[in-house]
Amino acid sequence: MIQLPEKVRRIINTIMEAGYEAYAVGGCIRDSILGREPDDWDITTSATPGQVKELFSHTIDTGIQHGTVTVMLEREGFEVTTYRIDGKYEDGRHPKEVTFTPSLLEDLKRRDFTINAMAYNDEAGLVDVFGGEDDIKRKVIRCVGEPKERFGEDALRMMRAVRFSGQLGYEIEVNTSKAIRELNHNLIQVSAERIQMELVKLAMSPHPENLRLAYETGITQVILPEFDVCMKTEQKNPHHCYTVGEHILKSMEEIKPEKMLRLAMLFHDIGKPKTLTLDEKGVHHFHGHPAVSAKMARGILKRLKFDNQTIYFVTNLVKYHDYNIKPEPMYVRRAIMKIGEDIFPLLFEVKAADLRAQSTYMRREKEEKLKNVYEVYQQIISERQCVSIKDLAVTGKDLMEEAGMQAGPELGKMLNRLLDFVVEDPSRNEREILLKAVKEFK
Template identity: 30%
Template sequence: MKNWNYILPAMAAGGEQVLQKLNDHGYDAYFVGGCVRDELMQRTVTDMDITTSATPDQVITLFPDSIPTGLQHGTVTVRSGGHHYEVTTFRTESGYEDYRRPTEVHFVDRVEEDLKRRDFTMNAIARNVKGELLDPFHGQEDIKLGLVKCVGIAEDRFEEDALRIMRGVRFASVFNFDLDSDTWAGMLRQRDKLGYIAMERVRTEMDKMMAGPFPSKGVQLLMDSRLTEYVKSPISFITMDRKWVTYLDKLPQNAVYRYEMVLLLLQIRSTDANTLLREWTFSGETRDRITKMLAFHEEILASLEALNLQDQSNETNGHYSALRTNWISLVLHLGIEAAQDWLTINNQLLKEEGIFSSAYNEHCPLLLREADSWTKEMGVYQVKDLELGGADLLRETGRKGGPWLGRTMKILLHEVALGHIPNVHDDLLQAAKKVIEDEI
């Protein structure tokens, strides 16, 4: 293994075996792209791509158990040492369709020609089996300078593949790099091409950016460039205040939290967010989580405003009791995950006064201080947590099922969560009978 320090030794050894075998049969072969870049940047290397002068057929001949994953683009997946490596023939591309996919691929003999087609200089560095680097576009220098810079003419690179515009922003954000001035200008001139790119591909770049260590940098670049206003399902970030955007970096390194905060800062309502997230191809699970947190926030704000309007004889105790009751009701209605997400985000946002309302600033400190304890004290969160089941209630009362059953069970759940009734079968049964009597 030739001086790989940021990769599993077995993966590096398996990749070098592939390169060595190609070399032994007279073919040029190099590691290329992200693995070389990340090693130079002292970042964990998670996979290794290989480029070679061997054609796909020649690669398959050398590695009979390989997988022909992308023959039209010259790519074969080779197995070695328990790992998989994408091996792609040196190539040039032309005739790009919809500013994304090349219609023509030509195999070439020299790695320098292959490197010319790549997006950014940091990704256009090749490394041979001896550990020697081939860097015709000075990618190492740009890495040291902290620059995202296009290979060749930026406008050409983005016209070939407009998704590279979002990739450039993502790299700048994740690596905390600056965008080269020509690269930035090329992005702005070609941003209208983003309308041709599938939203799923745009979202994937956003996901990686939002899950990175410096999402605020990426969001600020999107604010300055207005790139997201040109995608198939546009959204504008320019209304956000930059001082609030910086709090994104302080959240746990999870894309969902960051998306939730952005939507809060944009003051997008839960119903509108659901439509937007669907258009952006988020999964149903992620949409549900984000929209429930937004709905939770809307209910909290409404309850705090109502609290300010109430004339309570004992304001401190009255506020505490009202906040606790409302919190528990929301946890039962929208779930613990929505509550925990809201707490995580608002523990950051409350530090910025005036972000929502005077009622928010007045009451949220108490809410944030006590809510975790209130949630734990509930003890029950779903009807199934009760010691009295619906079937038990039907049997004990001799009544037929109907809407009354669901209503009664929800009342019991709420009363137990508030601590008004113990979660004991007989106590629940007596309380249920009283609820039924009151309804008759």
């Protein structure tokens, strides 16, 4: 059964001893029933924020206008929120107005899904008014109350439904998914930041392919229409056995759950439909699609307000995912130099996942080649061979002091020229040799 951590029990008991109600609630109860370690324990109470603050020596006003106080116990924080009824949600993380209520039932009613609307304390045991435990058994995501009403209050819940389905491997209950089909357009009002957060959680989940449910219920049509085009684009060539969209879903399943990698797979072929041409035999070709996909990925990531680091990693992985590298040291060094030392190791994961999601046509040969490139790469790294300007045996300062060069663009050009020179043959990476080469190159 549910085991409250000692500190959570202490907080609940302190509140109850003062004459109020208190329960652990929401995700932590769901995860406990599932036998998973909850990320955090949320507490819900009939006490007002002011009353909670009086009971504990150290509290922080986290979201006091929404009823949330963080209780600190030995440097660990626990969110304690007063029972509330939510008004209509505005475009933010919280409802526009909340009303406190003395009723636990009212507080549970405002929660999104039955599996997230259970409460527990040691005295009352599990409070499960909406059949959350049954829905966990049946593996379904079901709205608390009337789905259309609930999605009408907060459109983000539609994405949360798909996200939880991906995290838990559950289906979305029929009426709940029907309501999403009817109300998906409301997602236009939701902020990019909130959509981004849910999309990342779904992409990182054990079932990223459940993005298909977002497509089937019309969610992607609103937040990621480029993906809908992929779902409708066939690939009639020997390399593929799925539509572009299905291949994308499969490739996400095939890669580790890391943010940059999962997002790279989501976008790696996003521009393919734009590059489709047919030859006289009716075979589909997609010339230049990685560059088009990278450009589109950048636009989408910006639209969804992703940070610059994510945009940098994902667009570069997309851009180079199909880059052809010969498994020979000089070519691999050149590729690292061009693609970047930070991107390069991730590129193997992307390429391997892409292959696993393609048809079996020539797969063994392609995988063999990739393995060979990887071995050469490892050799280069273990020998610390020069692949970037910072690895050169001379610095810009050396060129100014020893070769009479001036600071400025010429200096940068020269360093790049030396890098090319060394990448061709690592034994050239010696100070004397390079200073001599500078004189010749000038």
